[in-house]
Amino acid sequence: MSNSTFVLNPISSSTAEALRAAGGAINVADSKPGYPCRQCLRDAEIGEELVLVSHDPFAPNLETPYRSASPIFLHSKSCTPPDGLAAIPEQLAVRQLSVRSFDDTGHMIDAAVVDGTDLDATIVEFFADQAATSLHVHNAHRGCWATSIVRG
Template identity: 40%
Template sequence: MAFRIQGLDPSQFSHLFGLSDTALTRLGAQRHVVDGKPGFPDRIEMRDLDIGETAILLNFEHQPADTPYRSRHAIYIREGAEHASDLLDTIPDVLRIRTISLRAFDASGAMIDADLAEGTELAALIARFFANRETAYLHAHYAKPGCYAARIVRS
């Protein structure tokens, strides 16, 4: 089963780039200088940021469906990111090295399945979920902190 892992569109965050720390705080966001790797998984470029890069931590609505599954949570993005990852049949290292909670949603945004997998086993779980014709898309979450990681669609 072919799949595509998509990073977030950076244009929805560009208004944050270059703001002062005070301005970010007023918006409920924080700037962090990366001081360890792994540890700051960027949701735009789908990679762990390198030491010395700047990350913005913000609250993001990753599941906007008007259902009980509507959800938002904290995510990191690389300040200044310009291009979203769009990976075909590839599990990026940022997912491969972590335990992932994978959630399957139908076209209405209702969760229809969920399971845990080590990132090295994620492709098999993606294939299993997409074997169900009702699955419209998947959300990957980092299992330990529970943060949204990526959207996965059929390719």
């Protein structure tokens, strides 16, 4: 995986901790999959507690009309991203996803709705455009931001 074309860029630990500290609706997972944590990129185990918050994945200094916050779950307690950020986690593979491609000014270049099993191919296709620097992945159905993806 060392020659990977992409790296997942999940929520930073500092942002996640700030959102936990600000608080939000507490949810206890009663099914799996169903409660995807956007820091560790796992679906919560039944009984695990999550907080539902809003997250804006754009860099704060970027002026883009596409800026928006999306709902995300985070485990209530601190967790850590997986080691393998150059691989698609099961959390994404099992869902239908909306993938949006942006250049470094925050202009949208392309977008598609794909099955998670096709995310790999979509990443390759979108990054074939050299202007594309960042992909934003959302759950197609409920609109939750899932992760951002940058070039490897």
